[in-house]
Amino acid sequence: GDGLKLGLGTEATPEQVKGWNIDVRPDGKDAPVGQGDAMEGEEVYLEQCAHCHGEFAEGAGRYPVLMGGEGSLAGPNPVKTPGSYWPHASTLYDYIYRAMPFGNAQSLTPDQTYALTAFILWVNNVVEDDFVVSNETIGSIEMPNADGFIEDPRPDAQPEVVCMKDCDVPTEIVGRAAQIDVTPEDGGGVAVD
Amino acid sequence: GDGLKLGLGTEATPEQVKGWNIDVRPDGKDAPVGQGDAMEGEEVYLEQCAHCHGEFAEGAGRYPVLMGGEGSLAGPNPVKTPGSYWPHASTLYDYIYRAMPFGNAQSLTPDQTYALTAFILWVNNVVEDDFVVSNETIGSIEMPNADGFIEDPRPDAQPEVVCMKDCDVPTEIVGRAAQIDVTPEDGGGVAVD
Amino acid sequence: KAFPAGAATMAEANPENLPPNVPEWNKYLGYSVDWQPYGLPSEYEKDVVRRSVEWLTATREASINFTPIQDMHGFVTPNGVCFERHHGGAAIVNPVDFRLMINGLVDKPLVFTLQDLMRMPSVSRFYFLECAANSGMEWRGAQLNGVQFTHGMIHNVQYTGVPLRTVLEEAGVKPNGKWIMAEGGDSAGMNRSIPMEKALDDCMLAWAMNGEALRPGNGYPLRLVVPGWEGNMWVKWIRRIEVGDKPWFAREETSKYTDLMPNGKARLFTWEMDPKSVITSPSPEKPVLHKGLNQLRGLAWSGRGKVKRVDVSLDGGRNWQEAQLDQPVLDKSMVMFRMPFEYTGQELLMQSRCIDEHGVVQPTMQALQKVRGTHSVYHNNSIQTWLVNKNGEVENVRLG
């Protein structure tokens, strides 16, 4: 700060910050005191999560799958789950507490959230069933795909020259959306203009 | 035209133009064949106009006054009517046909419109009661205020210098809107911002 | 902190919703993406609407409403609150049946469908549209205690359409075609004469405002755009353009929209909207709610070109500072200006003054009245004064 303040806003009390400071970082920073293991997590999970994400976290309907997918990322059908894709365990805690169960956010206790994190890590074979996830341990869990991320190299896919005339490009039609037929029926149609 | 056409639009037939070409110019251009005098006009007027503009064109409620006001323009209470203000008689025909009676536009016949024009001119002492307004005469009626209009000299009222500091201006409050008290009650009030 | 009495802003916050507590909207699902196929403002913004002044006109159809400029935060006016002036009500036109006719001194009279026009090369441009009668009730003295009413006969949107020049050239203007008359398709059949020079310069026939089709009250499906000139000329629901050798002297350019001078003569064809500005907050609707730092904002425009500078005075015009202008500053478009100020509970006399790129200056009311008297009705572009009192309330006042 440069000392030139506008004098607006009110100092946030520690209590106020505590109520809203719900994020948890990969290194465990700001993780609230608490703990839980997969078996405790399973109990909460079956009650509050399974009807959307499946009893084994395998997903239901179009709801997200929360397990499996290992080794699939480079294949023809990548399945991105906490186990196969997520680089940090903290993201589970952070996200579950702020957003789940869907429609009843910020309703879980820290213990429940640690336990759910443990449960999802367990069904993904990341931790043993007796591993205790807590504010102490959450910052040091190794995730399978921790090394799976790279820096953004864009802009990429750039042409060598911007061709304007008689460009050598393929112009055969190899796919047609009308045949795929997944466009909503009321697609806007044509109107006056 | 420069001959470079886009080729859009369709030629308007003479009949199409006739149907929409309803304007009448000061010189009588495009005035449709027809005629009427003040007495004929009074009949139509009493039936179709008087309940808004008054039996003698003196206005009713907040509806426009259509007579009088001579000599008032330079005074403290100018009254602008066809007689006192309008420079051209054609404007009466042009406007009455296109816009009156209010809510039933383009319903009058040319004869009715000429007669109404004659009537309004008559109550304003511009023509005699037997004067026939027609496509032949409408372009040559002398209006009292024909010379009352001047060219726009703006920009006007400009300061000699644009003063920025210690300007010599009166800053006494000589009028207050809150005292006048004509502002609608639901004036928007104050809200969040 | 000073709070004017009765201000909706005084509504006390509900502690249940303040930190460390978590409000309901932070826990339970909100509306789905199918809630509003065409969206509307928040229920908490229901005061941001057009308003009208009942005593102003004989009927509600030949009348005007006002843009809530006190709630505008940038130079774009959202379509939902663009003021409307009708002379026979807002016409509801079926675009399939819409036709534009060009007749008179042209090589070939033409009739266009909307699609014909949309097949012509088109452009988008931001322009303000101000009614010549904006601030007209203020000629004699401070009358209306609200900036929506004193200055709200204006809006500023992005128009899309075809240059009028293109359409006229398609019909072929004869050498003696020096004027056009534009005619509306509403029950007032609104008609105005426009010199050919302007018609060929920057006029447009527009079918869109702010990216979407014109609103019914603003001329759907087609209106004339006459940049910088008085709003009455921007004929809505336009159905016909006639080319002629002389002006028409229509009712709206003789009986109305002429400016009566003290000597009884009237100025004719007073088209341009001169440089003008007004502080929109603070304003009677937007009191100063806090001591300490506050921001002043306002709108400025000139029908003669770009706004070059806006000055602000807090002491009734004795001392002035240059305000900051939001970018981009566009030709014949509104500009939002802003300035911080400290409020210690003192009385302030706030004014703003617009200067355009041609050096034309927004005058004081005294200067205007000296030339034009008080019966001019139209083209009042004088400097507005707001009195901020010791409670932060704001009033429309006249200095002298």
Added chain:
Amino acid sequence: KAFPAGAATMAEANPENLPPNVPEWNKYLGYSVDWQPYGLPSEYEKDVVRRSVEWLTATREASINFTPIQDMHGFVTPNGVCFERHHGGAAIVNPVDFRLMINGLVDKPLVFTLQDLMRMPSVSRFYFLECAANSGMEWRGAQLNGVQFTHGMIHNVQYTGVPLRTVLEEAGVKPNGKWIMAEGGDSAGMNRSIPMEKALDDCMLAWAMNGEALRPGNGYPLRLVVPGWEGNMWVKWIRRIEVGDKPWFAREETSKYTDLMPNGKARLFTWEMDPKSVITSPSPEKPVLHKGLNQLRGLAWSGRGKVKRVDVSLDGGRNWQEAQLDQPVLDKSMVMFRMPFEYTGQELLMQSRCIDEHGVVQPTMQALQKVRGTHSVYHNNSIQTWLVNKNGEVENVRLG
């Protein structure tokens, strides 16, 4: 003339309303000035609405709708049709109870009311907001037969708010504060990490879009504006900003909004929205209705700066011409481009290609796939091809 079957445009005009006849709206009074205090589009424009794709998401609250860009006529998107992406529904926030907290590596954690923020120096700027997943369904092939669905996760409005820098400086960022995390006040508590450099550069906390308050679905009363960067970062209903020394790796920047490459590695922190453009008419929703002269229009943008040029091809990319750009061309704002073309009933393969001021070029899908494969989901800025068939109908096709 070629007319695609079933086109609403084919509606025959009613001869009663055509010249020489005078339609009813030209005779009888229309609506009064009190009709719509807050206005809406014409009843004849009821097809110009946001639409959604039901099969795309599990719920209607964690879902997206699409801007009808086929009906946009300029670069302003009207607020009523700005696309929305929610993760827990559109939160309805009472502005009186709204608070923004700043905590973490700051000299003094602060809580702001909306009025506190509005008392800071503010600015207005036009910016496009594009979802990183816009055109995401098209990675493998031509899928959705409508430009609203292929390219409608975008809008472009004028924002008004306070520079984020001002707010951060008010709290005082500690020297090791290198990142911020923005957190939403909705039931998804949406959170994203943003590097301090960007936060201090051009980010804004905005309370207004197109001059009026934000719409509920777009973050009322306050949202983060992250010019040129993916829409997911523009946290809506923002309730908190934490300053930290490292990024958070939130769910929305790891599980989602990372770009999976063919080798199984994923690109992290892929923020910029690269140069992109699309022809919006003709398009599947906007067939070519007439032989002869027609106008093509489209939208172009680059998250890296200004659009410099848009080229158009009618033969699938063999030959290109430069399109006309509507003025003004603004930084990180959409631009409308236009080009006339003759339609003789021949098949056309229409494409557009955007080049920005840094020379970054919108690539072909082949070029993109060569580098990124087909599982990337996000950041598909490839050239779109529309096939215009001999009836003037338009289809989304893939060339190869």
